[in-house]
Each structure stands twice: as structure tokens, then as C-alpha cells.
Amino acid sequence: MLGMALAALDGTILSTAVPQIVGDLGGFSIFSWLFSGYLLAATVTLPVYGKLSDTFGRKPVLIAGIVLFLIGSVLCATAWNMGSLVAFRVVQGLGGGAIQGTVQTIAADLYPLKERPKIQAKLSTVWATSAVAGPALGGLLAGYADWRWIFLINLPVGALALYLTVRHLHEPGRQVAPASGREAGESARKKRIPRPRTGAGPRPRIDWAGALAVFATGTLLVTALVQGGVAWPWLSAPSIALLTGTALLAAVTVLVERRAADPIIPGWVWRRRPIAAVNLALGALGLLMIAPTVFLPTYAQSVLGLGPIAAGFVLSAITLTWPISAALCDRVYNRIGFRLTAVTGMTFALLVLLAFPLLPFPGQAWQPALLMLLLGAALGLFQLPLIIAVQGTVGWSERGTATASILFYRQLGQSVGAALFGALANGVIGNRLADSPGTGLPRDLDSVSHALDDPAALTDRAADFLRRAVDSAVDAVFLGAAGAAALCLLVLLFVAPRRFPVHQDPPPDPAPGTQPHQATDPATGAS
Secondary structure (H helix, E strand, C coil), X not given: CHHHHHHHHHHHHHHCCXXXXXXXXXXXXXXXXXXXXXXXXXXXCHHHHHHXXXXXCHHHHHHHHHHHHHHHHHHHHCCCCHHHHHHHHHHHHHHHHHHHHHHHHXXXXXCCHHHHHHHHHHHHHHHHHHHHHHHHHHHHHHHHCCCCHHHHCHXXXXXXXXXXXXXXXXXXXXXXXXXXXXXXXXXXXXXXXXXXXXXXXXXXXXXXXXXXXXXXXXXHHHHHHHHECCCECCCCHHHHHHHHHHHHHHHHHHHHHHHCCCCCCCCHHHHCHHHHHHHHHHHHHHHHHHHHHHHHHHHHHHCCCCCHHHHHHHHHCHHHHHHHHHHHCHHHHHHHCHHHHHHHHHHHHHHHHXXXXXXXXXXXXXXXXXXXXXXXXXXXXXXXXXHHHXXXXXXXXXXXXXXXXXXXXXXXXXXXHHHHHHHHHXXXXXXXXXXXXXXXXXXXXXXXXXXXXXXXXXXXXXXXXHHHHHHHHHHHHHHHHHHHHHHHHHHHHHCCCCCCCCCCCCXXXXXXXXXXXXXXXXXXXXX
16 A cells, blocks of 8 residues: 555645746646656556566565656656656656556455455555645645655655565465466466466566567557647647557557567457456546546636635545445445446446536536545446456466556556547637637637636636636536446446456465465355
């Protein structure tokens, strides 16, 4: 949980300190890369870290991730201009990618299916606490100390996380099947050999060519999605070049991975129906989450007239019910199964997203806050059963890769959603302002929001017109998010299996002085 806190606090604590950072270092034109650079590095390295954790064990990958994150934090605190700070944020992201995927995998290793909702709910509380406390803590440090302390505060937390991990995380020796690049005849070729980290068995082979190809492809794709329509138009030469390069590198990656003996992204990730379905479903989740996380704060400030802190609390309502719903979801999926539990959660989420455009104008702050409470409860019921289901279908030697896969597609869905819904919102704004009551009014969502921050410069009629334009744009985004929820439901109904198979790991060799957990079937409770 302490390791996860490093990654969870990272984005929220930095958001409120951007004005102070820009005022000190300059570089306003590229400050968005403080977030984009971290997201890019953390996203594209997830598959690589997942495979490494299956090859060498979770503990060394987690330790390396924490150390790399702390090195990046120290470098960020010493940044001398915006370019150096962005570069050091990428270093932090390289560590953050290892932390996110490996912690989720360790939770599945240490706890049987019956107990995983409780530990996953505790991990969710880390994100919930960070969402509420991060902006306030970042504002306090930037306002009363120095923005560099935002990065230095990671050091004691990370040091304690490192100590506890090294001292208390014992990975029991397991008899696992070596990964294979081809699934055909896989069961006949599998042999029970000790994990590579124990020193027995064949020397592990790392698909460095595949890792480089995956990293390069993901870098071009996420860069195109994050910067398209922001730093340059979608139909401009940079966007076309990046998307074309992504397609070419994706083809190269497929060829490299098909030839690799032990690929970074093995073919079974998409050949196995349960994992493929959850990849698509969590990709849709990442897509729809852009509506509340990116556009709701703008709605709260521009339409409802709230300040930044109050707007943040409207959004944070989603983090109050999500962990509670996740903690209780086992009582549902033990009765009706993983798929129907996820379908139930996403159905409620769809209804909440459809209800948002029905809110009155300008409305009261409690109305969107109530919807966020309901949305958090619905998504907690949707996401966690699918993660647990996928982790339960694979053995130890494949769990890191499977977990990293579903997290990667959720992150990729967020990048696609930011690009898609940003274009949608700006399109609605442009259409509404085509009939504006005056000239010189802004033509995109960001410019409209900045204009509404200084209402004295606008006439009452112009300010009201702009608020209604923002309201229409955000309504359109939530309708788009509802469309993503509907697609997710179709995937769950027609692609996901009715019952997820449960894989039973071989009994572990317990670490000295420890007692192994028993694997338990979540449906029957039998060991």
C-alpha cells in the first residue's frame, strides 16, 4: 500500500502546484508534459514489467520500480527548467509503471480468490485517499514551502516502502510451467520446474527486441493521442506521421513477438477469451472515466461557479463509494458470478452517465456529487470482479503478464478517451459559438474556461452564453461516455465467457516461518 501510494499521490499532488512551478521555471507551452510524460512512460512499460515479474519474480521488479521512482523524485526536485523537469518526470513514470502492475499482481499471489476483494479494496482506498488529500497537500507545499517538496516528500514514504518490502515480502518457491511463445501443444511441453529466481532450471531469456518494439510502438501511439488536437491539429503532419509510425511499428512488433521464444506480449493474451474480453472491457472503462475525471472539474468551475478546491471535492465523491463497493463485491459475484456482477455494475454506470445531461442549468453542486457517488458504487462493482477473474484464470508464471495487459488497455483507453472527448467537446463549443452574441469570444473549451475565470471582462449575456456552451459540451462528453459503457456491456454479454475458469496453482513451498494460503474456489468456498 505504501508503494502504491507513491504512484497514486503523484498526479493529484502535482496538479495544484502547476502555477508555482510555471512561475519558477517558465515553459508554460510544455507544462502539460508534466502529466503526459509520466503517463506515457508508466503506460508503455506495463507489459514489459509484467513479463519481467513472471520471469524473475515480483519482489525484484517492485524494488527496482520504487528505487527508480525515488531517483526520478530526487531529480525532479533539482530541475532547473521545465524541459529538465519533464525529462525527470519520465524517469518517475518508468518506476511508476513497475509499481502499478506489480502491486496488483502481488496481491493476487498472496491472497486466494475469496480474500482478494478485501485486499484490493484496501489498495483502492490508497487511490481514494490520494484523490482527496493530494490536491490539498500539493497546494499547501507549493504555497507555504516550495514546490520541490512535492517530490522530496516521496523519499520517506518510498524508503519505508522499500524497507518493508525487502524485510517482509517473502515469495515462496513455486513449481511453475515455463512460458511459451506458442500455445499450440503448450500443455504437452510444460514441465514443473522451479521458478528462475531460485537458480534452478534453464536460464531465463528476455525478449529485449520485443520489449523495445512494444515500448517504441506505445510511445508513438500515446504521444499521438495525448498531443493530437492540443499541441497540433489532428490532420496536421505531426499527427499523421505519429499515427503512421505507430501502425508500422505495430506490424514490426507483431512479427518480432511471433518469432520470439518467450515474447513480452504472448499471443495467448488475446487468444484466451476471458483475458481478451476483460482487455476490451477495461479499455472501455478507461475511455468513459475521462468524462468525470477531466471534464467534471471544468463543469463545476465554469457552470456551477465553484472554486478549484470545491470542484475537486465534487469529483472526489466518486472515490468515497468505489472502495466500499469493491470491498463488498465478493458477496455479489459469489452468488451470480464474475460476468453478471460486472454487467450489473456497468448497467448502473450507464444509467448514471445518461442522467448527467438531465441535470438542470446551472444546478446545484450536490447534484453532480450525488451522481459521482452512484457512479463510484457502480464502477467498484464492475472493475474489481473482472481483475480478480482474470488473475484467477492464470497461474503464477502468467499472472504478471495478464495483470499488466488489462491495466495497459485501461490506461490506453484513458489516452484514447482524452483525445476523442476533447475533440467532441471542442466541436460542440465551436458549433454553439458560431451563433455567439458577439465577436472575439474563445472557440475551444480551455479558452472558454479561462475566459469565465475573469467574468468582469465579459458582459452578463456573453458569460451566460459561454456557461451554456460549456454545459452542452460536457453533456455531450457524458453521452459519449454512456456510449462507451454500452459498448462495454456488449463485450461482456457477447465476448466474455459465462463462467470464468479458475486455475489452481501448485502448492507453494512456504518461506521459512510462514504458512501458505489455501486456494479457494469463490463459487463453492472449497479449498
